[in-house]
Amino acid sequence: MSKKRCPRGIINSTFKRIENNSLKKINLIWLEACGCSGNIIALLDADTPDVPYFLTQMVNMTYNNSIMGAEGERAFEKFLETLDTEFILIVEGAVTSRDNGLYNIVAEYNGKPISGAEAITLAAGKAKYVLAVGTCASYGGISAAKPNPSLSKSIPDFLTTKVIRIPGCPANPHWVISTIAHLISYGLPELDSDGRPLFLYEETIHTNCSRRSFFDKKIFATKLGDKECMFNLGCRGPITRSDCALRKWNDRVNWPVEDNTPCIGCVNKGFPDEMEKFINL
Template identity: 45%
Template sequence: MLSRRDFLKLVVKGAVLGNLSQLISPPLAEAVSAGEVRKLPVIMIETGTCTGDSISLDNIWTPTFSDIFTNIVDWRYDWIMNQAQGDALYGILRETYEKLPNEYILIVQGAMVQRDEGNYNHVAYDYDNNKLITGIDFVRHMGLKAKYVVAIGSCAAYGGPAAGYPNPSQATGVQNILPERRVINVSGCPAHPDWIMGTLLHLALYGEPELEKFGRPKLFYGETVHNRCPRRRDYDQGIFATDIGQKECLFRVGCKGPVTYADCPIRRWNDRFNWPIGCNTPCIGCTEPGYPDLMSPFTVHLPDIPFPGGTKVNTDSIGLGVLGLTSVAITGHIVTSLYKGRLQKNLLRSSVKSQHRPAIKKVKAFHQYRLKKNKNQE
């Protein structure tokens, strides 16, 4: 069977699923048939979601869903895929919970809707007690006995668009309502199918993958989009696009690649054919905590970067030969600011100012007029 080292090499090459059929499926199928490996039972639930991650997962190119179901996992519950319904379907959940504690994986898609005790989001019906089950109750009930809890998509991971301002549903990520568990976050809007199935593969074959600070598997979220971007040379040479649709580096038209951790440049979509920057549009930071609010507006250039001591480095000077240690320091400061939330706050503050600059000017002019008038009256 494929070693973990070889598996990680496939990840680095961006070919996890592309080579899976040849390298993993046959020996894994033999091991399952011989009883040497037990397929991981999977319960997948959708809460406050647009179903985008299910659609992403359904579009796996190779292997097919049939290969995955046959060789890797025991997909026991997923309301899109289920053939059963009613009490028979609820019985599957009951059986999994009672007979397979600490063996099944709970996959959650969608934000946790907390408003009015979660009653704006019902995900199942309890036929034993004749009542609706909220997303929060379901995830807490099933999650506490799961072997692993995996949040797929930015809504499940961090709240995502569902938790965007003003957040009337009080949406949040899975980790916030399951503090007792270590949730594996496979973020993205939507998450790439490789990230989802690659994480499940690692769980099935090798156990929990190494996670970074925000609970994401390092094998997919270990580097920034910027580090692997094919337009990095343009950035280093100061060759920037002035508008969306151009083929130069998109940093000055809002690309959030320098502060976004994901392997999109090597992973791509639609059987490795394209991705946002390949379509000449900026990265919008959809894998990061605080998305979309803290990355909006998507086409606004990053603000000046404040350094300790009150000095500032204008981001327009980055890539104009000012590289070396300065570039490393800037990148490190961006990362630190992202972790502490400073960069997102600066982005949001600068975007709000740019949107309301005309109104701010009018208010300032009005106050100056009032001050001048008061002085004249005195």
């Protein structure tokens, strides 16, 4: 399908086709590995569709470390039961590889601690699709930043199976929902060389930035709070590919540049180490 298809249109058409019984909801495992849980928190802030609608009308979230009702071994049993069904695996957070993943334990089952690395390996081998959500899962991110004492690594570096990257710190919930909708309705989206959906990550933030006219006229801000282009203050918009300037956050209320904050390139490979300094003063 065309990489130009509108994410909102993908979401709406998928909901409609599920409602008309021409498509079925799919099971979803959302594993939180080594990270801050920022992506599942961002998902809870989603709107149009909101989380209750997403979780009841598009997917059956059978397992998540933070928001599922079951606890302890019963929670992990739900995880194991899902492995025998058709499901999508989402992983947020990097994988800790030091000491056999000891520094990220996601469950205890039959007296044995289950590491994030073990759970990811189990699920990825049976999942229909695997999504690395957030920059830590996609590229290692803050979890794998220097000096990286836990030897954390990205999901694509950890697994040998195909992984769709949805980077962001955190990932915009609409990026996640529209990608899942695409997988349900149309299958695998067209991906860039990094494994990111082109309908989300093709154009740079700079392309659609509300301050682009200042850049074109070489009018630059000299301090934070100025209304002009923040390129000279360290903005990473020209080298960062995502639709933040169009999608915005909190149901299109705002985004960093309109809040007088330079883009820090959080969706990029190498964030944060290769994106510093975020602000040049």
